[in-house]
Amino acid sequence: MSKKIQAIRGMNDLLPDQSPLWQYFEDQVRTLMRRYGYREIRTPIVEQTALFKRSIGEVTDIVEKEMYTFDDRNGDSLTLRPEGTAACVRAAMEHGLLHNQTQRLWYQGPMFRHERPQKGRYRQFHQVGIEAYGLDGPDIDAEVILLSARLWKQLGLDAHVTLELNSLGSPEARTAYRDTLVAYFERHHELLDEDSRRRLSSNPLRILDSKNPDMAEMLADAPQLLDHLDEASREHFEALKARLDAAGIAYRINPRLVRGLDYYSRTVFEWTTTALGSQGTVCAGGRYDGLVEQLGGKPTPAVGFALGVERLILLLETLELIPAESQRGPDAYLLAMGERAEREALLLGEQLRDALPGLSLQVHCGGGGFKSQIKKADRSGARLALILGEDELEQGQLTIKYLREEREQETLDQATAIDRLGERLD
RNA sequence: GUGGAUGUAGCUCAGUGGUAGAGCCCCGGAUUGUGGCUCCGGUGGUCGUGGGUUCGAUCCCCAUCAUCCACCCCA
Numbered sequence: 001m002s003k004k005i006q007a008i009r010g011m012n013d014l015l016p017d018q019s020p021l022w023q024y025f026e027d028q029v030r031t032l033m034r035r036y037g038y039r040e041i042r043t044p045i046v047e048q049t050a051l052f053k054r055s056i057g058e059v060t061d062i063v064e065k066e067m068y069t070f071d072d073r074n075g076d077s078l079t080l081r082p083e084g085t086a087a088c089v090r091a092a093m094e095h096g097l098l099h100n101q102t103q104r105l106w107y108q109g110p111m112f113r114h115e116r117p118q119k120g121r122y123r124q125f126h127q128v129g130i131e132a133y134g135l136d137g138p139d140i141d142a143e144v145i146l147l148s149a150r151l152w153k154q155l156g157l158d159a160h161v162t163l164e165l166n167s168l169g170s171p172e173a174r175t176a177y178r179d180t181l182v183a184y185f186e187r188h189h190e191l192l193d194e195d196s197r198r199r200l201s202s203n204p205l206r207i208l209d210s211k212n213p214d215m216a217e218m219l220a221d222a223p224q225l226l227d228h229l230d231e232a233s234r235e236h237f238e239a240l241k242a243r244l245d246a247a248g249i250a251y252r253i254n255p256r257l258v259r260g261l262d263y264y265s266r267t268v269f270e271w272t273t274t275a276l277g278s279q280g281t282v283c284a285g286g287r288y289d290g291l292v293e294q295l296g297g298k299p300t301p302a303v304g305f306a307l308g309v310e311r312l313i314l315l316l317e318t319l320e321l322i323p324a325e326s327q328r329g330p331d332a333y334l335l336a337m338g339e340r341a342e343r344e345a346l347l348l349g350e351q352l353r354d355a356l357p358g359l360s361l362q363v364h365c366g367g368g369g370f371k372s373q374i375k376k377a378d379r380s381g382a383r384l385a386l387i388l389g390e391d392e393l394e395q396g397q398l399t400i401k402y403l404r405e406e407r408e409q410e411t412l413d414q415a416t417a418i419d420r421l422g423e424r425l426d
Numbered sequence: 427g428u429g430g431a432u433g434u435a436g437c438u439c440a441g442u443g444g445u446a447g448a449g450c451c452c453c454g455g456a457u458u459g460u461g462g463c464u465c466c467g468g469u470g471g472u473c474g475u476g477g478g479u480u481c482g483a484u485c486c487c488c489a490u491c492a493u494c495c496a497c498c499c500c501a
């Protein structure tokens with residue numbers, strides 16, 4: 001038994017070496033959303049358990065065995081959100097955002113699922129998601145995909161991800177197909193492996209995905225989802241494909257692509273990569289026209305996606321696509337020699353920050369020899385060392401030493417030094 | 427939830443049934459006010475945790491916790 005208190009399994013600390021990369025990613029997302037006219041919504045990370053049961057589906061893995069559920073002090077059953085869509089719908093309905101209007105929303109934040117952690121899969125993980133409400137045409141499906149495609153391009157990932165596309169049809173068509181499929185599997189019950197027999201009741205569409213070679217022949221002859229679409233869904237799907245073609249977005253039709261959450265209908269898609277091992281999906285989404293009504297609202301078409309931040313960060317690291325400027329240190333490091341100068345340094349630091357709002361300045365604290373201070377200036381990653389020694393203090397001067405370029409250091413009046421610093425910024 | 431691998435210094439890892447090692451990092455010195463290279467010296471470990479076997483366990487055994495990988499599932 002370990003007595004040390006440590007982080008909860010599958011929940012990670014984000015350390016300072018890592019946070020610049022996250023901030024870079026988040027900045028990219030934020031500007032992208034603004035460019036497409038999506039507005040941010042923030043909801044609590046805890047909701048009533050019933051919200052997730054009713055939206056995600058009672059018999060899904062998430063609801064059956066992965067939710068962090070606990071009783072509030074008053075006896076209510078609460079759950080840490082396992083995904084973002086349900087809460088987004090709840091909040092939008094609760095505040096009348098869906099009343100007679102369309103909405104384009106995005107969100108970002110931690111999600112919680114009690115799964116066995118592995119590469120790219122954690123118990124607390126982060127998603128960025130978008131949700132568009134009140135629009136039922138293929139144009140908005142296409143926009144959502146175009147937005148995601150632009151993000152990959154911005155991040156330099158476009159050559160490393162693949163778009164997979166499918167349509168589940170209307171809920172009626174999907175249910176009918178599901179029955180047809182189950183009937184087919186039951187006729188071949190003796191060919192099903194143990195896993196597939198279990199899925200027969202929980203998620204029969206998943207059986208199509210089985211890698212078991214003994215079942216390959218039987219699966220090849222199974223009825224195809226795309227052959228059982230209702231007419232309206234088929235037209236919708238064709239129109240979406242046409243728009244993607246026109247925009248030059250490549251995709252692969254994957255008839256076996258089904259999503260794990262019950263609320264999807266019609267369009268479903270996934271962006272996948274082969275660079276992350278077995279957790280290859282970096283972004284997934286689709287249309288969920290029935291969800292708002294299912295949660296007690298008026299019938300409202302909706303489409304969206306969620307992307308896994310940890311997976312994308314991992315992908316950026318794996319492919320070495322981390323921009324250098326996201327890792328840089330302060331502009332300058334101010335060090336001081338001598339007791340009086342050390343006292344002055346803090347004040348001088350404030351004056352510099354007053355004069356140069358764009359300046360990132362680290363002031364040395366903790367004393368130490370000159371050599372060690374210079375060393376720390378270097379290690380901080382700063383481009384400039386600012387030296388306030390006894391000589392400079394006497395003369396009201398400051399020495400600027402260039403740590404990253406071949407250039408003589410210069411000792412200037414403090415006012416001149418501030419001007420020089422201003423020139424060196426940006 | 428199932429299977430496999432791994433836990434030794436802040437990090438990456440050697441190692442042996444008989445008192446614990448390297449490299450990097452950090453600190454100091456060679457150079458009373460000038461970093462990166464070099465050289466010298468130093469700090470730092472209840473060998474994941476608990477139990478068992480043993481004269482003696484970091485090493486062998488059991489349990490437990492954690493990490494990683496895969497299955498499953500998914501972002």
